[in-house]
Amino acid sequence: MKIAIAQLDYHIGNFEDNLQKMLRAVEQAKALGADLVCFGELAVCGYPPRDFLEFNDFVRRCQASVDTLRAASTGIGIVVGAPTPNPVVEGKDLHNSAYLLYNGEILGVQHKALLPTYDIFDEYRYFEPGREFRTVAFKGKKIALSVCEDIWNVGNENPLYTICPLDEMMPEKPEFILNLSASPFSYEQANERIHVVRSNVQRYGIPMFYTNHVGAQTDLIFDGGSLVVSPDGLVFDEMPYFEECLRVYDVDEVRTGGRSNEQPKDKIKLIHDALVVGIRDYFRKLGFKRAILGLSGGIDSAVTCVLAAEALGADNVQVLLLPSQFSSDHSVDDARQLAENLGIRYDILPIRPVFEAFEAALQQQFAGQPFNVTEENIQARIRGTLLMAMSNKFGHILLNTTNKSEMAVGYGTLYGDMCGGISVLGDVYKTEVYALARYLNTLPLGSPLPSGAGAIPKNSIEKPPSAELRPNQKDSDSLPDYDILDRVLYQYIECRQGPRELVQTGFDEALVARVLRLVNINEFKREQAAPVLRVSRKGFGMGRRMPIVGKYLS
Numbered sequence: 001m002k003i004a005i006a007q008l009d010y011h012i013g014n015f016e017d018n019l020q021k022m023l024r025a026v027e028q029a030k031a032l033g034a035d036l037v038c039f040g041e042l043a044v045c046g047y048p049p050r051d052f053l054e055f056n057d058f059v060r061r062c063q064a065s066v067d068t069l070r071a072a073s074t075g076i077g078i079v080v081g082a083p084t085p086n087p088v089v090e091g092k093d094l095h096n097s098a099y100l101l102y103n104g105e106i107l108g109v110q111h112k113a114l115l116p117t118y119d120i121f122d123e124y125r126y127f128e129p130g131r132e133f134r135t136v137a138f139k140g141k142k143i144a145l146s147v148c149e150d151i152w153n154v155g156n157e158n159p160l161y162t163i164c165p166l167d168e169m170m171p172e173k174p175e176f177i178l179n180l181s182a183s184p185f186s187y188e189q190a191n192e193r194i195h196v197v198r199s200n201v202q203r204y205g206i207p208m209f210y211t212n213h214v215g216a217q218t219d220l221i222f223d224g225g226s227l228v229v230s231p232d233g234l235v236f237d238e239m240p241y242f243e244e245c246l247r248v249y250d251v252d253e254v255r256t257g258g259r260s261n262e263q264p265k266d267k268i269k270l271i272h273d274a275l276v277v278g279i280r281d282y283f284r285k286l287g288f289k290r291a292i293l294g295l296s297g298g299i300d301s302a303v304t305c306v307l308a309a310e311a312l313g314a315d316n317v318q319v320l321l322l323p324s325q326f327s328s329d330h331s332v333d334d335a336r337q338l339a340e341n342l343g344i345r346y347d348i349l350p351i352r353p354v355f356e357a358f359e360a361a362l363q364q365q366f367a368g369q370p371f372n373v374t375e376e377n378i379q380a381r382i383r384g385t386l387l388m389a390m391s392n393k394f395g396h397i398l399l400n401t402t403n404k405s406e407m408a409v410g411y412g413t414l415y416g417d418m419c420g421g422i423s424v425l426g427d428v429y430k431t432e433v434y435a436l437a438r439y440l441n442t443l444p445l446g447s448p449l450p451s452g453a454g455a456i457p458k459n460s461i462e463k464p465p466s467a468e469l470r471p472n473q474k475d476s477d478s479l480p481d482y483d484i485l486d487r488v489l490y491q492y493i494e495c496r497q498g499p500r501e502l503v504q505t506g507f508d509e510a511l512v513a514r515v516l517r518l519v520n521i522n523e524f525k526r527e528q529a530a531p532v533l534r535v536s537r538k539g540f541g542m543g544r545r546m547p548i549v550g551k552y553l554s
Contacts, residue, residue, distance in 0.1 A: 001141060001251045003178075004029035004037040007226045007239050009215030011285050012046035013058070019044070019065045022080070025246055026072055032248045035139060036077035040180055040213045041112075041148045042096065044069075044082045047182035047213060048220070053094060053126045059083055066099055073101040077138055081147060081180045083127075084109065092128040098147050098180045100136045108136030112147035113165045114158075120184060120220065120534070120543040123149075133168035141251075144174035144206075148181040151208075154199045170204060176251060177201075177208040185223040185274050186537045187267045194227065194235060194262065201229045207236075207254045214244055216281035218422075219531040219541050221274045230257030237261045242273045268439045271432065271535045272307070275424060278533035279311035282422050283397065292396040294387050294417070295319040295339060295346065297331030298465060302338050302456045303433055304401040304424045306440050314343045318396060321348040322383045324355060326468050334457045341455045351382045358382070376469035380416030388419055397421040400530045405430040405482055407529065407540060408489050409515065410522025411467075411475070418529055426532030427539035429489065430465070430482040437461050480511060488515045494538045498552070516552070523548045 006025040010018050022039055029037035041047055044065040045058070052058045062082050069078050077100060084097040095111040111130025115123040135142040150165040152158060166177065177200065183193055193210075201208050207230050214224035226239040228249050236254050238261055239245050283289060291308045295301045301319075308317045321335045332348070339346035358378050359366075366374075391398045400420025402412045407426050412418045425433060438461065441454025465475040465482070479485055488507055491497045492515070497505065502512045523546050532540050 001036070001139060002032075002034045002248050003209050003251060004032065004034035004246055004248045005209060005211050005226050005228070005239065006037055006039050007212060007214050007224045007243075007245045008039065008043070009222075009244055009281070010040070010043055010046040010213060012049055012217055013052055014285075015045065015061050015065055018046060019068055022069060023072055026069070026076060026078060028246055029248065030076050032246075034076060034248045036079065037246075038079040038178055038180065038209060038211045039081065040211050041081040041098075041182040042083065043080050043180075043213075046217060048121075048217070049083075050122075053083060059085065059094065066101075070101045070104055070106065073105075074103055077102040077107070079145070079178055079180065081182075084111070086128045088128070092124075092126060094127050095130060096123060096127045096147060097130075098145050098178075100138060100143070100145060102138065107138060108134070108145060110134075110136070110145040110147065112150055113163060114149040114153055114161050116149050116160075118160070119538070120541075122542075130165075133165050135169050135172040135174045141176070142172055142174040144169045144177045146177060146179045148179065148183065151177075151179050151200050152196055154196065154203055166200060166204065174206065176206050176255075177204070179208060179210045181210060182213045182222065185221040185270075185535065187270045187274075187535055188537055190223065190225050190241075190265050190270070193225065194229075194238075197227050197229050198233050198235075201231060202233050205231050207231060207251065209249065209254075214242060216278040216533070217285075218282065219278075219534050219539070221278045221534060223270070223274065225263070228254055230254050230259075232257035234258070234260040235262040238263050241270070242277045268432070268435045271428065272436060272439055274535050275307050275428075275533055276311045279308055279399075279422070279424060283312060286397075288395070288397050290316045290318065290394070290396045291399050292318045292320070292387060292390050292394075293399040293401060293420075294322055294383055295335040296322075296327075296468070297334035297338075297460060299433055299437055299456075299460050300403050300406075300425055301335075301401045302460045303437050303440065304399055305338060305344070306342065306455050307424060308399055309342045309344060317342070317344045318390070319344060319346045320387060320390065321346055322351050322386060323348070324350070324379050324468070325352045326379075326470055326473070328468065330459055330463070331468060334460045337457045338455060338460070341457075349386060351379060351386070354382045355379055371470065376467070377413045377416060379469050380413035382416075384413070384416040384419040399424055400426065402426055402529075403430050403433050404428055404536075404540070405479075405486055405489060407526060407532075408493065408522075409479060409485070409518035410525050411479060412525065414525055414528060418525065420530040423530040423532040426529065427535045429486040431486045434461065480515065484511070485515065488512065489519070492516060492519065493544070494536060496538075520546075520550060520552060523550070
């Protein structure tokens with residue numbers, strides 16, 4: 001038996017495009033001699049559909065797509081994920097299901113039993129868990145059909161759940177496992193995914209074919225990396241990251257094993273590839289083509305600009321240089337040089353006249369008051385207003401350039417530099433931004449650059465970071481050094497270490513109190529921020545839900 005894995009980029013609610021993409025994959029799989037083709041979790045509608053599932057018409061259109069695939073299943077089995085109505089009155093209205101279709105018939109339906117309700121997941125809001133577990137017969141083979149999380153409780157060791165669906169199926173002696181997943185990217189997820197799949201295979205002694213989504217759905221990015229693992233525990237094949245792909249596997253060859261095709265996983269490369277896909281799909285799926293951003297000469301806007309040019313093409317990126325009286329000449333020069341290196345359009349709009357007009361308008365009210373963060377924020381908001389004006393006038397999407405370190409401690413101005421349709425670096429710490437910059441400068445970027453040159457000027461990488469909102473300002477005037485700050489933030493945000501644990505780890509108590517206070521009092525800013533492309537296991541957004549008025553310092 002030959003099994004095709006179709007790793008595709010779905011679009012939430014775009015039923016016709018999703019369906020046509022799957023129908024083309026069915027024909028390709030047929031042409032390659034496959035007996036069975038597997039698509040991902042909730043493939044007919046895209047993942048996560050969230051409250052679209054509360055619309056009866058949305059669910060009806062999901063079922064219509066399943067019916068069309070069923071009609072296309074002549075001569076080839078089709079495994080596909082879709083929501084299905086729950087006929088039992090008690091409980092949620094829907095199941096999250098996997099269908100096996102063949103020759104116009106539904107051979108089997110398996111409902112997902114383990115419904116994740118943590119981090120970015122909220123499946124119990126919509127779905128009733130499955131409670132019956134049977135293998136599905138196909139061409140004389142018994143198949144253990146499962147959906148995503150149902151393989152994440154190996155041996156009933158996950159304390160979130162009380163049942164292990166595959167354990168329930170094993171008495172029927174299936175010959176292999178099919179798992180339909182929608183596993184969002186983080187730079188650690190690929191290794192965790194392999195560990196889980198391998199653990200299942202080693203427990204049951206049969207191969208697993210694991211299908212994942214690829215592409216981005218606003219803030220969530222899916223990396224693909226679909227897996228075939230043989231009974232010897234080796235990764236028989238790991239499909240490409242961040243690319244659509246269809247491959248066909250012979251079950252007997254996989255069962256024999258003896259080969260490993262696991263991909264290398266470099267953190268910064270993975271983050272880079274994820275952000276490029278995140279930008280590209282955000283624009284493509286919204287129907288926009290062109291981006292605009294403010295280019296300051298600093299590292300964050302430089303990295304965002306290069307990523308945007310890579311994702312959208314240099315012709316589709318425009319930048320504004322918005323110097324004030326506090327901007328250094330080298331910052332303007334660095335920004336101009338980057339734009340010229342990339343071959344993108346740039347305009348220089350000095351904001352000093354606008355800032356002085358604000359000062360004049362507020363002169364009476366501010367009389368006798370010293371220059372402080374108020375005037376700094378006015379500059380940021382002038383820039384935000386000018387960028388949004390260009391966005392509105394020409395239909396561009398403004399890219400937000402705030403990094404995760406700044407977003408965490410509130411080192412950004414609401415309605416100013418926090419403006420934007422999508423936050424590109426909001427889940428990338430400042431130290432990681434520098435690593436990204438160095439990585440980007442190793443990549444060939446086309447004809448505007450001389451051979452071997454990096455797009456980002458050396459000075460943007462090496463100079464001390466500064467918002468340049470007052471004379472001789474440096475980030476270190478207001479914040480701990482980023483190499484220290486980022487380690488505290490990582491332990492607090494990703495690892496959920498409380499203040500006492502952080503101090504016990506070795507961080508200075510006063511430093512911990514200062515940083516955590518900044519994180520907690522700036523929750524209101526993050527609530528109003530643009531969606532953040534998620535690349536870590538704990539990004540700002542749906543996966544981190546904190547009270548705005550909470551107090552947790554000691």
